[in-house]
Each structure stands twice: as C-alpha cells, then as structure tokens.
Amino acid sequence: MRAAAAGLLCLAVPAGGAFAADDEEEKPAVPNIYLDLRTIYATIPAGTLALGFGNTSLSAAFQALAAQRGTSLPNGLPAAKSIAIDLPLTVDVSDRVSLYGGVSGTTTDIGGGWSSFDITSWNIGVQADLYQQNGGKIPTITLQSTLTQSVPNEQGMTNSFNNIVEFDYAVDEDETRGWLAGLQYTTVTIASPFATIRPNTILYAGGYYQWPSNWKFTGRLGMQSFGGAQLAGRTLAESFTQPVLRLDLDRMDDNDNRLFGITAQIAWMPKPSYQVTLRTPLYAVRN
Numbered sequence: 001m002r003a004a005a006a007g008l009l010c011l012a013v014p015a016g017g018a019f020a021a022d023d024e025e026e027k028p029a030v031p032n033i034y035l036d037l038r039t040i041y042a043t044i045p046a047g048t049l050a051l052g053f054g055n056t057s058l059s060a061a062f063q064a065l066a067a068q069r070g071t072s073l074p075n076g077l078p079a080a081k082s083i084a085i086d087l088p089l090t091v092d093v094s095d096r097v098s099l100y101g102g103v104s105g106t107t108t109d110i111g112g113g114w115s116s117f118d119i120t121s122w123n124i125g126v127q128a129d130l131y132q133q134n135g136g137k138i139p140t141i142t143l144q145s146t147l148t149q150s151v152p153n154e155q156g157m158t159n160s161f162n163n164i165v166e167f168d169y170a171v172d173e174d175e176t177r178g179w180l181a182g183l184q185y186t187t188v189t190i191a192s193p194f195a196t197i198r199p200n201t202i203l204y205a206g207g208y209y210q211w212p213s214n215w216k217f218t219g220r221l222g223m224q225s226f227g228g229a230q231l232a233g234r235t236l237a238e239s240f241t242q243p244v245l246r247l248d249l250d251r252m253d254d255n256d257n258r259l260f261g262i263t264a265q266i267a268w269m270p271k272p273s274y275q276v277t278l279r280t281p282l283y284a285v286r287n
Helices: 002-023 056-072
Strands: 032-035 038-044 080-092 097-109 118-131 140-150 158-170 177-190 195-197 200-210 215-226 229-231 234-237 240-252 258-268 272-279 282-285
Touching: 080 118, 177 195, 177 215, 200 240
Parallel strands: none
Antiparallel strands: 032 080, 032 282, 038 080, 038 272, 080 097, 097 118, 118 140, 140 158, 158 177, 177 200, 195 229, 200 215, 215 240, 229 234, 240 258, 258 272
C-alpha cells in the first residue's frame, strides 16, 4: 500500500514540474482547495457487485461485504440498495494536476433493513492532464488513478486500483463543445485466500456541450466487461459484457470550477443497476 501511494505521488510530481514553466505567470498563489462532497444512491441487482464508472468507494464497500457474508448466503448475493457519501479533500495543484484523498461512508440494505452508516473505505488519487489540446489537433489526454481500501482492515477487506485514461477533443476555441473517448480499468485484491475478484474494464465514447450560462452536459456510453468473482469455489458474481451509460449535468463558474453536479448512470450486469450522484463541492479556496 505504501509503495502504491508513493507511486501516485511520484506520478503527480513530474506532471506538475513539466508544466510549471508554462503556468508560472498564470498559476494562482494558492491552489483550489475543497471537499468534493458526493452523495450516491445505487441499486445493485442480485448476484453482482457495485460496478460502473468510477465507483471505487461504493464498490470497495460492497465487495468487502460480499466477501465477509458470502459463505452465509447460500443463494448467492441478494439485490441491494446503498447510500454512500464520499469526502475527498481535493487540491488543484495547477490547471493540469489535482491531488485528492479522503474517506467514504456507506449504509446498505440487502433485504433486512438499512445497516448503520459507517466509514467503509478510504482513498487517495491523482488526476493529471498529460497533454493539453490548446487549439491544436491532438486531444487533451487525462490520466486519473485512485487507490481505495475498504475499512476495517480485517479478513475480507479489499484494495482496488482504478485507472482512467480519457481523450478530450474540443471542436471550438473556448472548449465548450467536444468529443470524448476513454478506458477505465479496475483491479481488486481481497485479504482472503479463498476469494478472488477479476478485473473490470470499460471502453467508452461520448461528448459534451457547455452553454453560455455555464451549465454543462456530458454523456458517455460504453461497454463494460467484468471477469466475475468467486468465494471458496462458489460464484459470487457472474462474468458479463454489457453496456453502461452515464449522463452528467454540472453548473460551472466562469473559471470552470464545478459549483454543483448531478450524475445518472445505468449499468447492465446484465440486469440494470441504477445510480444517482449529487456533487456539492465545499470550497475553502476557489480561484
């Protein structure tokens, strides 16, 4: 874990240093600092896990729950509902690099009523523009890497490493309209010799449009391929390859800082899983 965390920080340092000369005159004296508060409601079909775009905290909590309770569920994983709150403290080091880390809490209903709301995971991560289009022909290339560990640290806990590479091709000078394409790849390890969760991959494409009022709409449609999960020789979750759709509506300010956002996602597993996320950033410093 220490090695993985160090690797993320090492990734951030050269990225910031490489662009420091270009941004030296424009970079604010104090970076943006905020809690990127996210409130998530999700429904999860029977026999699967919480998968989809960027669900590392919710996924870690449900994967750990599945590993701990799998042997006591003779008919497999039941359908579930979950409410999660993510609290990553985010620092925008520059307009190209952001660092974040925090905790997530979850309450889950698997048929017997809602569980108590507990801290169920922590995460650290980095998002960096490896290349910016700036009116050229090559799209902006963004890398986001997030390391998530479920809590408590005991038998059945999970570690997940989520990586997203996204290509953003703007079709106008102000970068208010454009096309997206990307890849998300997630690997998970479980602190149990009897359980395995195979990787999850999403290939997607989409686009975005931002109105003069600074409302921004983004859509992504992709194919998700999951290798399945096993516990003590039993299948906890079947493998599948199915579509996934994500729609985002964000309110931005004149400097492209997010003020409010709502995300709706449908992921077929193969039965549909629904998720709604509210993003309400709490700024300590906003440039």
